[in-house]
Amino acid sequence: MGLIAQVPFGLINGLVWGAVLGLISSGLNVIFGLLGIVNVAHGSFYMLGAFLAWFISNHLGIFWPALLIVPLATGLLGLVVEFALKPVERNTTLTVLGTFGVMLGLQGASLLIWGGTPKRLAPPLSAGFSVFGAGYSWYRIIVAVISILILLSLWYCLERTKFGLKLRAVKENPELSVAVGVPVTLIYTLGFGLGTSLAGLSGALVAPMVSITPEMGVRIFAIVFLVVIVGGLGRLWNSVLAAIGFSVIRGLLTIFIDPTGALIITFALVLGVVFLGPRLFRSLEG
Amino acid sequence: MMAERLLPCFKGFATLAIVGLIGVLPLFMGRFYVVLVTEMIIWGLFALSFNLIYGYTGMLSFGQSIFFGIGAYFLVYGARWGLPLPMNLFLLTLAAGILGVGVGTAVIRVRGAKFFLVTLVGAILFHLIALDNRWLTGGDDGFIVSAAYLGIRNNFYLVYGVSLVVGLTIAGLVRSRLGLAFRMIRDDQKRAELLGYWTDGFKVLSFSLGGAIAGLAGGLYGYTSGFVSADYFHWSHSANAVIWTVLGGSGTVAGPFIGAALLTWLREGLSALWGKVYPVVVGILLIVLVVGLPEGIVGMFQGVAEKLKGSFFEER
Numbered sequence: 324m325g326l327i328a329q330v331p332f333g334l335i336n337g338l339v340w341g342a343v344l345g346l347i348s349s350g351l352n353v354i355f356g357l358l359g360i361v362n363v364a365h366g367s368f369y370m371l372g373a374f375l376a377w378f379i380s381n382h383l384g385i386f387w388p389a390l391l392i393v394p395l396a397t398g399l400l401g402l403v404v405e406f407a408l409k410p411v412e413r414n415t416t417l418t419v420l421g422t423f424g425v426m427l428g429l430q431g432a433s434l435l436i437w438g439g440t441p442k443r444l445a446p447p448l449s450a451g452f453s454v455f456g457a458g459y460s461w462y463r464i465i466v467a468v469i470s471i472l473i474l475l476s477l478w479y480c481l482e483r484t485k486f487g488l489k490l491r492a493v494k495e496n497p498e499l500s501v502a503v504g505v506p507v508t509l510i511y512t513l514g515f516g517l518g519t520s521l522a523g524l525s526g527a528l529v530a531p532m533v534s535i536t537p538e539m540g541v542r543i544f545a546i547v548f549l550v551v552i553v554g555g556l557g558r559l560w561n562s563v564l565a566a567i568g569f570s571v572i573r574g575l576l577t578i579f580i581d582p583t584g585a586l587i588i589t590f591a592l593v594l595g596v597v598f599l600g601p602r603l604f605r606s607l608e609g
Numbered sequence: 610m611m612a613e614r615l616l617p618c619f620k621g622f623a624t625l626a627i628v629g630l631i632g633v634l635p636l637f638m639g640r641f642y643v644v645l646v647t648e649m650i651i652w653g654l655f656a657l658s659f660n661l662i663y664g665y666t667g668m669l670s671f672g673q674s675i676f677f678g679i680g681a682y683f684l685v686y687g688a689r690w691g692l693p694l695p696m697n698l699f700l701l702t703l704a705a706g707i708l709g710v711g712v713g714t715a716v717i718r719v720r721g722a723k724f725f726l727v728t729l730v731g732a733i734l735f736h737l738i739a740l741d742n743r744w745l746t747g748g749d750d751g752f753i754v755s756a757a758y759l760g761i762r763n764n765f766y767l768v769y770g771v772s773l774v775v776g777l778t779i780a781g782l783v784r785s786r787l788g789l790a791f792r793m794i795r796d797d798q799k800r801a802e803l804l805g806y807w808t809d810g811f812k813v814l815s816f817s818l819g820g821a822i823a824g825l826a827g828g829l830y831g832y833t834s835g836f837v838s839a840d841y842f843h844w845s846h847s848a849n850a851v852i853w854t855v856l857g858g859s860g861t862v863a864g865p866f867i868g869a870a871l872l873t874w875l876r877e878g879l880s881a882l883w884g885k886v887y888p889v890v891v892g893i894l895l896i897v898l899v900v901g902l903p904e905g906i907v908g909m910f911q912g913v914a915e916k917l918k919g920s921f922f923e924e925r
Contacts, residue, residue, distance in 0.1 A: 355722070361722045361725070407896065407900065408896070408899075408900065410900055411899055411900060411903070415669075415721050415722050415725075416663075416669050417899050417903055419669060419722070419725050420851065420852075420855055420895060420898075420899045421895065421896050421899040421900065423848065423851070423895060424891075424892045424893065424894070424895030424896040424898075424899065425892065425896060426892070427888050427889070427891055427892030427895065428888070428889050428892025428893055428896070429892070430888060430892075431885070431886070431887070431888030431889035431890075431891075431892055432889055434885060434888070435885050435886065435889060545726070545729055545730055545733055548726050549726065549730065552723060552726065581741070583737055583740055583741045584741055586737055587734060587737045587738055587741060590730060590733065590734050590737070591734060593730075594727065594730055594731070594734070597719070597723065597726075597727060598715070598718060598719070598727075
């Protein structure tokens with residue numbers, strides 16, 4: 324594949340992965356950005372979603388129902404986890420440790436149940452098209468479209484519904500929310516469940532695109548956190564933009580250097596933005 | 610009055626007895642167990658380095674693996690250059706401490722969840738860089754440590770002695786005015802700032818001291834195993850230090866050692882039976898600990914001691 328084909332290919336692939344990463348981080352954006360719960364286990368729900376999708380489509384023989392069942396399952400699990408960690412969720416350190424325990428538990432359980440050998444799932448749509456001679460699967464395009472549609476409905480849910488209003492209110496002003504009759508504890512639980520169901524759904528969507536291993540959650544969770552922080556906590560579209568930026572830069576770098584090197588440079592760039600970000604934006608604003 | 614004087618006295622004797630007992634253990638134990646206990650002590654030292662940063666100064670750092678790896682690689686290169694072991698250990702500790710000043714200065718600019726994340730990503734970066742530069746680190750295959758091995762028992766006493774000195778130094782340090790300043794920053798940084806303390810300086814100092822000890826632990830581990838690879842930089846080591854410290858009791862000197870010893874023993878014990886269950890057990894243990902016993906094992910005993918003291922006073 325020549326450079327002429329590689330650059331558009333890297334660009335398209337970066338955009339697709341950016342949309343998926345944006346969907347995963349939108350879940351964390353609700354949990355961490357809006358509710359302030361540092362959910363280290365977010366990547367593990369994504370991993371679990373991929374495994375469940377693989378399991379379901381192998382048993383039913385058809386992939387698409389997984390997109391409905393998986394978010395329900397991971398969402399329910401999220402409700403349970405939030406309920407268990409409710410006593411410590413206002414304490415950042417203890418939440419990190421507790422959700423870290425959840426991450427170890429989920430990863431260990433997946434390894435125990437499904438084993439460490441990578442699982443592969445055939446794409447439910449085998450058709451593809453050509454990008455300057457390089458084949459590209461339509462399924463990936465569909466994944467990106469679905470991701471963006473879900474992001475749009477999440478945006479509607481957060482900005483235009485009563486539930487979204489309450490979700491935004493509990494962090495902004497907990498006392499006032501209680502005073503006007505918002506069920507704060509319930510909102511926290513539901514918000515956490517919404518976030519983990521989005522993570523699970525992303526995992527299910529990418530299941531036919533990746534090799535599914537118990538480590539895939541650990542591999543992605545730091546990236547997801549960075550994306551949410553760079554985007555500015557609680558800002559849905561900013562974090563989606565950050566996710567797309569991360570994926571595209573990484574994708575384009577991979578053309579010129581090895582994947583590890585590309586990841587190093589991307590991480591370093593994002594870390595630089597985290598450090599200099601506030602100052603950078605302030606100076607831009609004048 | 611009696612109880613108030615007796616309790617620290619009792620604590621001192623108990624500590625002395627346990628430390629002394631561990632010191633004579635290798636005279637009675639088989640080779641496998643001597644190596645296991647050596648490993649436990651090194652991990653305890655490593656956890657202690659994290660505890661100085663987290664338990665005493667309140668910074669939840671996942672960056673300890675950076676210093677662990679740096680220490681181990683300085684050992685490798687020091688041995689290649691023919692440095693004598695004590696000199697090598699001293700220099701690698703110093704190097705890790707200096708790196709700690711640099712990393713610490715960078716990371717203390719952010720706080721809370723961001724601090725955790727930035728140190729974690731820093732650790733991931735170091736691991737990736739170590740993997741990517743095989744000429745420098747040997748990557749996954751690593752390097753053999755070319756220093757003459759002391760033998761299992763002597764190596765145990767080296768680790769034991771070094772850890773004892775470091776442990777006592779830290780125990781003295783946290784009781785000194787410096788330790789008081791650290792804890793004030795942990796409990797209320799704003800107040801410390803208002804009282805005129807240079808909190809950034811203290812935080813960097815704590816981070817750097819923790820880094821130096823983590824580097825020493827890395828050097829000792831590399832020397833004990835005789836093999837160093839990029840895996841030393843893996844952030845899971847940082848995570849282990851966190852788990853051990855929280856289990857044993859953060860903000861105590863004995864806690865990290867107890868936590869590290871317990872979980873290392875548990876891992877060895879479970880590996881023989883059903884090793885795959887270990888991560889699940891640790892995960893559940895961590896959740897239960899955080900919710901039910903956030904002050905850890907030592908903290909629990911301290912609580913019991915406080916209650917005893919209270920009941921003595923009431924009787925009077």
